[in-house]
Amino acid sequence: xxxxxxxxxxxxxxxxxxxxxxxxxxxxxxxxxxxxxxxxxxxxxxxxxxxxxxxxxxxxxxxxxxxxxxxxxxxxxxxxxxxxxxxxxxxxxxxxxxxxxxxxxxxxxxxxxxxxxxxxxxxxxxxxxxxxxxxxxxxxxxxxxxxxxxxxxxxxxxxxxxxxxxxxxxxxxx
Amino acid sequence: xxxxxxxxxxxxxxxxxxxxxxxxxxxxxxxxxxxxxxxxxxxxxxxxxxxxxxxxxxxxxxxxxxxxxxxxxxxxxxxxxxxxxxxxxxxxxxxxxxxxxxxxxxxxxxxxxxxxxxxxxxxxxxxxxxxxxxxxxxxxxxxxxxxxxxxxxxxxxxxxxxxxxxxxxxxxxxxxxxxxxxxxxxxxxxxxxxxxxxxxxxxxxxxxxxxxxxxxxxxxxxxxxxxxxxxxxxxxxxxxxxxxxxxxxxxxxxxxxxxxxxxxxxxxxxxxxxxxxxxxxxxxxxxxxxxxxxxxxxxxxxxxxxxxxxxxxxxxxxxxxxxxxxxxxxxxxxxxxxxxxxxxxxxxxxxxxxxxxxxxxxxxxxxxxxxxxxxxxxxxxxxxxxxxxxxxxxxxxxxxxxxxxxxxxxxxxxxxxxxxxxxxxxxxxxxxxxxxxxxxxxxxxxxxxxxxxxxxxxxxxxxxxxxxxxxx
Numbered sequence: 001x002x003x004x005x006x007x008x009x010x011x012x013x014x015x016x017x018x019x020x021x022x023x024x025x026x027x028x029x030x031x032x033x034x035x036x037x038x039x040x041x042x043x044x045x046x047x048x049x050x051x052x053x054x055x056x057x058x059x060x061x062x063x064x065x066x067x068x069x070x071x072x073x074x075x076x077x078x079x080x081x082x083x084x085x086x087x088x089x090x091x092x093x094x095x096x097x098x099x100x101x102x103x104x105x106x107x108x109x110x111x112x113x114x115x116x117x118x119x120x121x122x123x124x125x126x127x128x129x130x131x132x133x134x135x136x137x138x139x140x141x142x143x144x145x146x147x148x149x150x151x152x153x154x155x156x157x158x159x160x161x162x163x164x165x166x167x168x169x170x171x172x173x174x
Numbered sequence: 175x176x177x178x179x180x181x182x183x184x185x186x187x188x189x190x191x192x193x194x195x196x197x198x199x200x201x202x203x204x205x206x207x208x209x210x211x212x213x214x215x216x217x218x219x220x221x222x223x224x225x226x227x228x229x230x231x232x233x234x235x236x237x238x239x240x241x242x243x244x245x246x247x248x249x250x251x252x253x254x255x256x257x258x259x260x261x262x263x264x265x266x267x268x269x270x271x272x273x274x275x276x277x278x279x280x281x282x283x284x285x286x287x288x289x290x291x292x293x294x295x296x297x298x299x300x301x302x303x304x305x306x307x308x309x310x311x312x313x314x315x316x317x318x319x320x321x322x323x324x325x326x327x328x329x330x331x332x333x334x335x336x337x338x339x340x341x342x343x344x345x346x347x348x349x350x351x352x353x354x355x356x357x358x359x360x361x362x363x364x365x366x367x368x369x370x371x372x373x374x375x376x377x378x379x380x381x382x383x384x385x386x387x388x389x390x391x392x393x394x395x396x397x398x399x400x401x402x403x404x405x406x407x408x409x410x411x412x413x414x415x416x417x418x419x420x421x422x423x424x425x426x427x428x429x430x431x432x433x434x435x436x437x438x439x440x441x442x443x444x445x446x447x448x449x450x451x452x453x454x455x456x457x458x459x460x461x462x463x464x465x466x467x468x469x470x471x472x473x474x475x476x477x478x479x480x481x482x483x484x485x486x487x488x489x490x491x492x493x494x495x496x497x498x499x500x501x502x503x504x505x506x507x508x509x510x511x512x513x514x515x516x517x518x519x520x521x522x523x524x525x526x527x528x529x530x531x532x533x534x535x536x537x538x539x540x541x542x543x544x545x546x547x548x549x550x551x552x553x554x555x556x557x558x559x560x561x562x563x564x565x566x567x568x569x570x571x572x573x574x575x576x577x578x579x580x581x582x583x584x585x586x587x588x589x590x591x592x593x594x595x596x597x598x599x600x601x602x603x604x605x606x607x608x609x610x611x612x613x614x615x616x617x618x619x620x621x622x623x624x625x626x627x628x629x630x631x632x633x634x635x636x637x638x639x640x641x642x643x644x645x646x
Contacts, residue, residue, distance in 0.1 A: 036190060036192075049197075063341070105191070108191045113187075113188060116186045116189070117186055136183075136184070136186075
């Protein structure tokens with residue numbers, strides 16, 4: 001596709017000038033990061049697709065305010081995380097129809113990490129989200145606190161508990 | 175060993191599911207198909223300047239609105255709509271048109287039937303075009319085309335007839351009597367303080383309207399024959415606007431006809447306000463202006479009073495422009511489904527589900543809107559693909575005696591529904607039950623087998639292979 005070789009900044013400028021081809025190139029180049037971020041937070045593929053799609057739509061609509069000197073990928077990832085967190089909060093507001101926790105289907109079938117992902121999934125939303133934001137998405141505790149609107153101390157304590165729970169379930173010695 | 179856990183945790187990320195190229199292409203089509211067809215807005219100007227632009231934009235829009243409306247009433251400006259507009263009008267009829275056994279008897283309209291371009295409102299956020307035409311059932315429909323080219327608004331209010339009981343032919347709005355005001359696209363309005371149908375608002379006498387903000391400032395609204403149009407800027411707080419407090423309707427002499435409280439939460443901005451005020455300064459705020467359309471109906475009451483008291487709106491609320499294209503242009507088969515805590519302890523959440531068969535990701539997208547005191551808009555619903563294989567119960571109207579009128583969404587392969595002693599045939603995967611008592615056992619049967627649940631006032635979504643009882 002035309003524009004495949006262009007930098008993100010160039011693509012953004014082309015999109016702002018009205019190029020839909022550039023939008024497609026940008027999408028294909030960065031969909032993975034949006035989806036991975038959303039899936040990490042939500043843990044369910046269908047919802048992650050929704051959140052990541054929303055993130056892309058939001059990003060494309062907000063390109064006018066995007067600082068083109070900064071990398072696009074982290075910006076998109078942050079939006080995707082926000083969208084995913086919103087989705088989680090909304091789910092919490094609309095209480096589940098059963099007491100059962102939604103099953104996470106985030107693991108690639110046959111992955112050597114499937115077992116560990118199962119243990120992470122079993123942590124429950126609060127601990128799991130903090131854990132993935134820290135370990136997979138590389139957010140600092142302060143940023144996580146801001147995103148989740150909780151004190152940074154709570155972030156640390158949730159991280160500690162999540163790790164302790166994992167150690168126990170994985171039988172990893174301290 | 176702690177480092178070992180850290181390393182394993184970090185590595186585990188590699189085990190996450192990846193979207194395959196085919197799926198990515200489907201999603202790209204859905205997302206980019208709904209992306210703005212015109213260039214996104216450049217970086218916004220400074221606050222003061224933007225506010226002036228907004229006020230000026232609205233003023234210009236209102237002048238244009240007045241002139242255009244006057245012309246439209248005379249039949250001028252009627253034209254063959256562009257294909258996308260024609261298609262939107264076609265789809266606005268939902269499946270109540272000729273292809274539906276419950277549909278109206280009107281003949282389908284050709285896709286090029288004339289439509290009136292009532293208003294072209296150029297605002298700092300782009301052009302809003304307000305169209306009036308007929309859906310394929312021949313009914314008059316208003317559509318709002320936002321700057322992205324997507325559609326939202328009054329037409330959508332008429333698009334959800336599937337919730338009507340068999341035999342009903344009028345749109346969902348039919349429960350409103352002549353002169354009532356039906357608020358469509360009003361998840362922005364706190365339903366705890368606003369009736370869904372404002373009885374006796376005498377729309378014919380409404381000559382002007384204003385949104386009154388909490389700090390007393392006022393902003394005019396476009397008044398059409400049967401509608402009020404309010405365009406709300408994105409991230410209102412940036413414009414110094416406090417939440418809207420009430421909708422003021424006036425007659426031609428300037429006398430107040432009705433003051434409609436709008437609640438404390440004000441306009442929801444694309445679902446972003448549910449967890450607090452608009453996120454000014456956030457890079458992830460609403461991407462585009464949000465338009466809210468209030469439809470004022472002047473039609474006689476329909477044969478069935480199913481306008482849900484618990485539902486604030488019968489349309490897709492206001493929809494972000496991009497989402498509007500995703501949802502608004504494909505309203506061929508849509509259902510309301512409620513997924514919420516048991517009522518009356520908590521308000522129902524109403525999901526707008528587009529279950530168009532065969533559609534790619536678009537068909538699996540859904541939006542939900544929370545209603546009731548303290549309710550706020552959300553954006554969660556189970557994916558429609560889940561619902562197609564699940565039992566779903568939409569609470570349409572809550573009774574005062576622990577009963578409710580509900581719509582039961584039945585998966586394919588089930589033809590009968592037993593509700594207590596009642597046995598009913600299922601048509602089009604949907605059946606409406608009136609005065610269903612909490613605790614009633616529902617059972618659907620058919621070639622696909624039998625499934626049952628106990629009505630607890632909330633949606634029961636059961637995975638297909640299971641046969642479980644959901645206690646309310």
